[in-house]
Amino acid sequence: DADVTQTPRNRITKTGKRIMLECSQTKGHDRMYWYRQDPGLGLRLIYYSFDVKDINKGEISDGYSVSRQAQAKFSLSLESAIPNQTALYFCATSDFKGRDGYTFGSGTRLTVV
Amino acid sequence: DQQVKQNSPSLSVQEGRISILNCDYTNSMFDYFLWYKKYPAEGPTFLISISSIKDKNEDGRFTVFLNKSAKHLSLHIVPSQPGDSAVYFCAATSHFITQGGSEKLVFGKGTKLTVNP
Numbered sequence: 001d002a003d004v005t006q007t008p009r010n011r012i013t014k015t016g017k018r019i020m021l022e023c024s025q026t027k028g029h030d031r032m033y034w035y036r037q038d039p040g041l042g043l044r045l046i047y048y049s050f051d052v053k054d055i056n057k058g059e060i061s062d063g064y065s066v067s068r069q070a071q072a073k074f075s076l077s078l079e080s081a082i083p084n085q086t087a088l089y090f091c092a093t094s095d096f097k098g099r100d101g102y103t104f105g106s107g108t109r110l111t112v113v
Numbered sequence: 114d115q116q117v118k119q120n121s122p123s124l125s126v127q128e129g130r131i132s133i134l135n136c137d138y139t140n141s142m143f144d145y146f147l148w149y150k151k152y153p154a155e156g157p158t159f160l161i162s163i164s165s166i167k168d169k170n171e172d173g174r175f176t177v178f179l180n181k182s183a184k185h186l187s188l189h190i191v192p193s194q195p196g197d198s199a200v201y202f203c204a205a206t207s208h209f210i211t212q213g214g215s216e217k218l219v220f221g222k223g224t225k226l227t228v229n230p
Binding site: 004033035040041042043045048090092094095096097098099100101102103104105106107 | 119122147149154155156157158159162202204206214215217218220221222223
C-alpha cells in the first residue's frame, strides 16, 4: 500500500456540486498538506495541518475547506465547485525533522464542467 | 511575490549529456533546499537536498550546487537518461538548521526536462 493514498484518482463533477477529496497516510506524520497543481503555476498550497487540532489556510484557500478527522486522515472539500477549480490536487505529509521534506500522494485529477 | 523561481519552464537535452536545472530564491531566511521529480500521473518524489551550510551535495548522477551569495541553486544530472524526463520542482524552507526541522516548503513552478534518446 502507498504511504499516502488519495481518493478518488479521477473525478468529473458539475458546477455547483459539493465534492470531497480524501487523503490517508500510513507514515505516522503529524503534518498534512493539500496542494493544487496547474500548468505553469506549479504547486500552490491550499490548506495545511500540523496536528489534529491545527488547521491553517494556505495561499489559495478561498472556495475550499478541510477536515482533519484523525492523525492519518485529511480531507479537502469544494463547497460549490467551479470550472477554475479544475486541477490536479495533491495531498502530502511531513515529519518536522525529515530531511526529505514531503511525501506526496499520487494525486486526484478533478474536472469541473 | 514568488520566493522560489524556476525561470525555465522546459529543457531538452540529449541522452548522455549534462542536464542543468536552475532555481533562484529571494528569501534570505531559506536554509534548506530540496529537489523533487514528478512523472505524469504520479505525485512528486524527493530527489536530493542541500543545507545552506554546504555548497554541494552529490548522490549518484545527481548533484545540487548552492550559491548563497547569488541566492541560486542548480541541479546537475550527469549523464542524462531518457528515464530522467520529468518535471523537476525546486523547494525551499527556512529555519531548518536553527529549529532542527522544517515548517512549510515553498515550491517553484517546475521545469519540464526532456531527455532525447
